Amino acid sequence: MNSPVPSCNCSLTLNKKGSRKFLKMSFPVHYGNYSELETHEFIFHFNLNNEIIRVxxxxxxxxxxxxxxxxxxxNDWVYYSTGGYSGVFDATGEYYLPNFTYPTNNILGGNPFLLxxxxxxxxxxxxxxxELQGSVSPLSKSPYDSKSLQHPLDIFLPHTPQALEKKAENLFEIIGGRISVLPPDARHVDYNLVPLTxxxxxxxxxxxxxxxxxTPFTELSRAEITDQLNQLKLLxxxxxxxxxxxxxxxxxxxGVTYKLILHAVEESSDILQLHRSNILxxxxxxxxxxxxxxxxxAELFRELDRLPGNTFINIGLESADQATLDHLGKPIQESNVRDAFQRIQEINREFGTVEITSNFIMDENLPSGHYPKILELIRDSQQHKKPKGAVYFSPLAFDRPSRSKLFAFNRLKILSRLPTYLYTIQRL
Ligand code: SF4
Structure with missing residues (x-):
């Protein structure tokens, strides 16, 4: 319900119902349930804990x-821009370009945080x-304390910038550190996910x-995973x-034993009850x-396909050219990259709710075999265009937008028979 707030020249809608689906639209779609505070100058959105999420x-x-x-x-601010470039959707699969306050590998967009x-x-x-709260008349006695008067905006004020920073630190403590990169497929849910290490x-x-x-590669125990989930639920x-x-x-x-992956998915479903979400x-x-x-x-993919929900697994292939792999310092063989790419196609064909996507590196200064060998995989080895199994190109350099890189990407996209997008590194 939308209520004007006395003497504040603003209105507050608590528990506003947003979209129940993540949609790719050319206008902003806000999903889930949230509160909206609108003044003549600003619109603020708060989540169900009354913490600011958009403005x-x-x-x-x-x-x-x-x-x-x-x-x-x-606790990062991300600026969603329309990009000022009509090919944003073609390049990223999304209508909005996320802009970050930290260095990343984007080649589109500007720097809105300078505005x-x-x-x-x-x-x-x-x-x-x-200031808004100071200008508002108290509405009623607080139900919790008969002496104090309650202002309609009181619910948001305990969540100060310091408290929100502390909460993000608690999150990183629970999962064992900040997540330096999320998979490109997380764009399908606007990077809104619960992280579980x-x-x-x-x-x-x-x-x-x-x-x-x-950190050397290590697998966590079932008890550690359950403990994290219980703490995440509280947080x-x-x-x-x-x-x-x-x-x-x-x-x-x-890389963990496949039964541990299944355990993590099933335990998350039990403890976090994601299937009961406001979002379908x-x-x-x-x-x-x-x-x-x-x-x-194959058992893992069969079981994931059987469980409710979709699974997206992103594989870092980087290159199918040995000289480029050596140049990048990636200690794998090009024959294994080709085998992995082949396996990705089989899994995507066989299991409807499992999608394996892949990443390749993009840069102007790579050995000459890099792009021809990628095209052998994403064009020559594909009989026809496929709707599934996206291929992401990740610019190697962390610098500013570049027209020449965009031109190179567009050429690859036109030639590819798989959905092909740019991958901009986003952390959590
Ligand atoms: S690209 Fe290489 S170093 Fe980086 S996370 Fe993947 S495997 Fe590790």
Missing amino acids: KKKGDNWSHPHEWLKRTIG PQVLDLTDNWYSMLQ ISRGCLYKCRFCKVKNS FDKDLANYNSIFLGEHDAL GSNTFFFGSVDSLLSTP
């Missing part, structure tokens, strides 16, 4: 009426709320990689009702590697 300015002093700032559970109106919101949203580290420690850590609290997806961390969850369906996302994919029995 935008109204009027001419804002780049585009469809653009928003979103706050993630890792004063954007900085004003990320820096001052809380004092704006305090089932393994740490990765197998290869590639020289080129900017998101790796020094997400009421807003858990707005989540229908999990990410199994961190860099190569496919459920999804599991994780990463895999060439070796973990080649050694995983």
Whole structure:
């Protein structure tokens, strides 16, 4: 219900019902249930724990009426821009470009965090709320304390920027550290997922990689996974009702014994009750590697296909050219990359709710065999166009937008017989 708030010239809608599906639309779609506070200048959104999750300015002093700032559970602000480029959807599979406050490998978009109106919101949203609250008449006696008067905006004020930062730190403590990169497939749920660590580290420690850590690859125990889930349930609290997806961390969850993956998916479903979410369906996302994919029995994919929900597994192939793999410092053989790509096609054909996607590196200074050998896989070896099994190109350099890289990507996309997109690194 939308209620005008006395003497504040603003209105507050509690528990507003957003979309029950993640939709790819050219206008902003807000999903799940949330509260909306609208003033003549701003719109603020809060989750079911009354923590700020989105904000935008109204009027001419804002780049585009469809653009928003979103706050993630890792307490990052992300600016969603329309991109000012009509090919955004073709390049990324999404209508909006996420822009981050930290270095990443994007080749589209600008730097909205340099704009004063954007900085004003990320820096001052809380004092704006305090000012609004100061101008509001008390509504009624608090039901909890008969002496104190309750203001309608009181519910948001305990969630200060410091409290939100602390909550993000608690999240990282529970899962054993910040997640340096999420799979590109997480775009299907706008990167809104519950992270659950089932393994740490990765197998290869590639020289080129900017998101790796020094932890040797290790698998967590069932007890550690259950303990994390119980703590995550408490941390997400009421807003858990707005989540229908999990990410199994961190860099190569496919590398654990396949029964542990199934256990993590089933235990998450029991403890987090994702199938009861305000958003329909459920999804599991994780990463895999060439070796973990080649050694995983078909049993895993069969079982995942049998369980409710969809599974997206993203495999870092990087290149099918030995000279490029050596140049990148990725200690695998090109023949294994070709075998993994072949296996990906088989799994995508056979199991309807499992989609394996792959990543390749893009850069102007790679050995000459890199692109021809990728085209052998994504064009020559495919009889016809396929709707499933996306291929992502990940720019190697962390720098600013580049027209020449975009041109190179568009050429690959036109030639590819698989859905082909850019992969911009996003953390949690
Ligand atoms: S690319 Fe993947 S396997 Fe290689 S170091 Fe990075 S996280 Fe590890």
